[in-house]
Amino acid sequence: MNSLQDMFDPRQFRASGHALIDLLADRLADSLAGQGKVLQWRAPTTEDRRWQQPLPQMPALATAELLEKLRDDILPAGLAIHHPRNLGHQVAAPLPMAALCDLVAALTNQAMAVYETGPAATMIERQVIRWLNELIGWQGADGVLTSGGAQANLTALLAARQQTAGWDIWQHGTAAGPPLKILASEHAHYSVARAAGIMGLGVNAVVKVAADDQGRMDLAALAQAHRQTAANGARILAVVATAGCTPTGSIDPLQQIGTYCREHGLWLHVDGAHGASALLSKKHSAALRGIALADSVVWDGHKLLYMPATVSAVLFRKPEHSYSAFAQEASYLFQGDSSSDETFNTSYRTLECTKRMMGLKLWAAFSLYGVQAMGELVERVFATARLLADQLQAAEDFELLMPPQTNIVCFRYRSGNQAALRQDLVESGAFHLTQVKLGETIWLRTTIMNPFTAESDLDALLTSIRDLKA
Numbered sequence: 001m002n003s004l005q006d007m008f009d010p011r012q013f014r015a016s017g018h019a020l021i022d023l024l025a026d027r028l029a030d031s032l033a034g035q036g037k038v039l040q041w042r043a044p045t046t047e048d049r050r051w052q053q054p055l056p057q058m059p060a061l062a063t064a065e066l067l068e069k070l071r072d073d074i075l076p077a078g079l080a081i082h083h084p085r086n087l088g089h090q091v092a093a094p095l096p097m098a099a100l101c102d103l104v105a106a107l108t109n110q111a112m113a114v115y116e117t118g119p120a121a122t123m124i125e126r127q128v129i130r131w132l133n134e135l136i137g138w139q140g141a142d143g144v145l146t147s148g149g150a151q152a153n154l155t156a157l158l159a160a161r162q163q164t165a166g167w168d169i170w171q172h173g174t175a176a177g178p179p180l181k182i183l184a185s186e187h188a189h190y191s192v193a194r195a196a197g198i199m200g201l202g203v204n205a206v207v208k209v210a211a212d213d214q215g216r217m218d219l220a221a222l223a224q225a226h227r228q229t230a231a232n233g234a235r236i237l238a239v240v241a242t243a244g245c246t247p248t249g250s251i252d253p254l255q256q257i258g259t260y261c262r263e264h265g266l267w268l269h270v271d272g273a274h275g276a277s278a279l280l281s282k283k284h285s286a287a288l289r290g291i292a293l294a295d296s297v298v299w300d301g302h303k304l305l306y307m308p309a310t311v312s313a314v315l316f317r318k319p320e321h322s323y324s325a326f327a328q329e330a331s332y333l334f335q336g337d338s339s340s341d342e343t344f345n346t347s348y349r350t351l352e353c354t355k356r357m358m359g360l361k362l363w364a365a366f367s368l369y370g371v372q373a374m375g376e377l378v379e380r381v382f383a384t385a386r387l388l389a390d391q392l393q394a395a396e397d398f399e400l401l402m403p404p405q406t407n408i409v410c411f412r413y414r415s416g417n418q419a420a421l422r423q424d425l426v427e428s429g430a431f432h433l434t435q436v437k438l439g440e441t442i443w444l445r446t447t448i449m450n451p452f453t454a455e456s457d458l459d460a461l462l463t464s465i466r467d468l469k470a
């Protein structure tokens, strides 16, 4: 039996920690070198059978056995996120130093809900928020870190609702006024519709605005949707533009949408979960021109800021809006008075009460590498995506959906069932990629997240698809 001392023993922590880091460093080295499979595919039902152990009443593993199990069983059964042929989802190949900072967050467990449960964590988060706002081009703005872009979108839309409804909707609910609508591109992330559902508006409150053939919100369609919604007697809660939409990575025309929203007094929310990181690059930031016209912006760290999941920023141009989403009094936390110290209690502004110390890893990455090197990571993956697009365009047996605006490339192999091709490729462990249905057509979809993905990996992807079909 383990004694209390054993369970918290700092010496044991030190020794196991060194061993664990060795093991992870080996895994990182292998993955970056492209060794082994991207994914050791096993059907979920098969994998599920391996995880049916009885609940241990007494120790079932020694620490050394836990490490062995991690090395031999658990890590190999995961997706090798740093593998250069991992081209699937918009999930960062995290910076190792950022991952180490997450270990700090885990052990020190700075709960963040109120300032005194994490004074340094609170200040680091505020620092990171100021930096991100500076990159947007905002001065005196505010915001907060939260767990994931979906939750960040909900938080921004809750704030927008409180500001734009025209009555105290937090207090009196949705039934106390006219219907509220959200105008968003047909390619907006599903979390926007989910936010409408959570807010009690119904998912039909999201009016889908058509996109052009490059996946960008069509301005005439936005104006038409606006007129129609107003004519129906509904009020517009927000216009949601996307910088880096999920299916194709397209960036809505933020300058024009922002100007339109300003002219018509509409709240503009920019979901930049994926694409806001283009702001780090002098070469690509122009694609986001107009983002500063937004009222709120969401920006995921665990996408193109190369952070371990999760860390997302929800940012507000007007600092007071950062307090609009969750307007209730939580007196047991905030002790009721309106002293300015209360503004340092982040849970006033997030769905989470306790939350992880998320700012440290971002603060460390910006401090260690600077905007320039972080921007180069973005530039590399954007350039690799363009290279892949060029290769696809040059190959007669492939069809490119559109030139990439970010790092997402969609394409089809001209013969064969795309879904079956993808499944075969994923199960082979040679590549990981996704698929997307646009209209009635299924496209293969790659997201280049890894700056080490090379031209030879792209060549191999095309060859593997051809070989599968052969």
Ligand SMILES: Cc1ncc(COP(=O)(O)O)c(C=O)c1O
Binding pocket: 090, 147, 148, 149, 150, 151, 153, 189, 191, 242, 244, 245, 246, 271, 272, 273, 274, 300, 312
């Ligand atoms: C445009 C966009 N918004 C929001 C999200 C949701 O972000 P998260 O997965 O961090 O909750 C995604 C996820 O892929 C996304 O692509």
